[in-house]
Amino acid sequence: MIALLFLFSGCVQPEVQQGVTESVVSEEWQPDGILGGNEYSHSLKLYSPARQGYTGGAMTVSWKIDDEYLYMALNGSTRGWLAIGFEPTEWMKDADMVLGFVDGSARVLDEYSTGNYGPHINDTMLGGTDDILEYGGKSYGTHTVVEFRRKLDTGDRFDKVLRPGQNVSIIWAMSGSMDPGVKHNIAYGEGMIYLGRVQSSALQSSQKASQNNITKNVTQNDADWMLFIWKEEKAARDLYESFYERTGLTLFLDLMRSEQNHMDQIQALMKRYGMETPVLERGVFDNQTLQSIYNDLLSISSDDGALRAAATFEEISILDLERAIAETGNKEIIDVYSGLLAGSRKHLRSYVRTLENRGIKYTPVYMSRSEFEGIVRAA
Numbered sequence: 001m002i003a004l005l006f007l008f009s010g011c012v013q014p015e016v017q018q019g020v021t022e023s024v025v026s027e028e029w030q031p032d033g034i035l036g037g038n039e040y041s042h043s044l045k046l047y048s049p050a051r052q053g054y055t056g057g058a059m060t061v062s063w064k065i066d067d068e069y070l071y072m073a074l075n076g077s078t079r080g081w082l083a084i085g086f087e088p089t090e091w092m093k094d095a096d097m098v099l100g101f102v103d104g105s106a107r108v109l110d111e112y113s114t115g116n117y118g119p120h121i122n123d124t125m126l127g128g129t130d131d132i133l134e135y136g137g138k139s140y141g142t143h144t145v146v147e148f149r150r151k152l153d154t155g156d157r158f159d160k161v162l163r164p165g166q167n168v169s170i171i172w173a174m175s176g177s178m179d180p181g182v183k184h185n186i187a188y189g190e191g192m193i194y195l196g197r198v199q200s201s202a203l204q205s206s207q208k209a210s211q212n213n214i215t216k217n218v219t220q221n222d223a224d225w226m227l228f229i230w231k232e233e234k235a236a237r238d239l240y241e242s243f244y245e246r247t248g249l250t251l252f253l254d255l256m257r258s259e260q261n262h263m264d265q266i267q268a269l270m271k272r273y274g275m276e277t278p279v280l281e282r283g284v285f286d287n288q289t290l291q292s293i294y295n296d297l298l299s300i301s302s303d304d305g306a307l308r309a310a311a312t313f314e315e316i317s318i319l320d321l322e323r324a325i326a327e328t329g330n331k332e333i334i335d336v337y338s339g340l341l342a343g344s345r346k347h348l349r350s351y352v353r354t355l356e357n358r359g360i361k362y363t364p365v366y367m368s369r370s371e372f373e374g375i376v377r378a379a
């Protein structure tokens with residue numbers, strides 16, 4: 001659907017290497033807040049830049065699984081709380097959350113978010129069970145580490161069932177406060193983790209070698225895609241802003257903010273590769289394809305029509321992100337795109353459910369029926 005229109009020349013060096021790293025587990029797991037280099041099989045570095053209300057920061061999630069348990073560590077740039085949520089359906093809603101902080105000693109809470117913006121309540125207060133079997137943590141100057149162990153399938157309806165080999169969509173957030181009732185003000189975001197098994201050392205070292213080759217350079221195609229995806233997120237942001245002004249529906253305002261967050265993430269990624277984003281006013285694009293999609297969708301005047309148009313735009317975003325992921329071998333870029341993809345799927349769900357609540361059935365325009373149903377009916 002999308003032609004690549006942008007030309008870059010040469011390869012540039014990233015400032016920071018980010019993304020998933022894999023290790024052979026050779027150390028015993030200890031929930032002591034001290035992260036051994038070989039205690040976890042996978043690590044994902046997540047980053048969100050500063051923006052209004054947020055100072056910006058990074059959090060690394062490390063994990064390993066065995067037949068029965070998930071072992072996880074959160075290591076973030078905060079002295080307050082840090083949290084991960086598994087498989088939200090929209091915004092923070094229905095996320096199976098684990099929130100930790102270190103106030104002298106560590107506390108790790110088993111929570112569940114019942115609404116789009118919380119509240120996130122201890123599972124026990126909702127009639128569930130506390131399934132954090134072991135935990136610990138430490139604070140280090142500007143950082144906090146918490147570690148915990150839970151069953152992959154706890155049997156509690158307020159915990160998502162996790163399966164080996166599964167790609168799990170996650171949300172994450174950090175606050176400067178240790179009070180779990182105080183909202184995040186450092187960073188928040190989305191991502192995807194793969195619940196893989198520990199690899200053999202031979203496979204792992206060959207993977208590391210190829211990974212390093214890829215992440216040293218950004219290819220022409222990756223550069224083109226990054227710029228295109230940034231522009232597509234801008235088109236969504238501009239569209240939702242205009243729809244909000246026209247309809248007054250707060251969903252558009254919320255999702256406009258989320259699209260700004262997606263733009264910031266891509267911009268931060270591009271910056272690390274020495275790339276810049278163009279300065280473009282609202283509703284203006286230097287790509288004719290995007291300009292005409294944007295103009296067509298903007299000409300829709302009814303509230304229901306705007307919601308349908310927004311759902312269609314999310315379909316386009318999802319398909320383009322999937323193509324961009326399929327065309328790159330760069331792990332760092334894949335990790336950022338995967339987070340955006342998890343976000344766009346949540347957005348599509350939000351629009352489709354809002355239409356359903358208004359008595360309107362949305363039929364996918366670009367996506368296959370099976371992919372659409374898989375996203376929208378995910379619980």
Ligand code: HEM
Nearest residue numbers: 083084085091117118171172173180181182183188189258
């Ligand atoms: C006291 C606790 C919390 C409150 C009051 C709260 C409130 C909110 C609000 C109002 C937003 C909308 C964006 C904004 O205003 O900046 C938001 C977004 C978000 N929150 Fe929270 N939150 C809390 C805890 C958490 C936790 C523990 C997590 C992660 C496990 C989390 C993850 C997120 C994410 C990922 C978004 C963006 C959702 C999206 O764009 O789809 N929040 N939250």
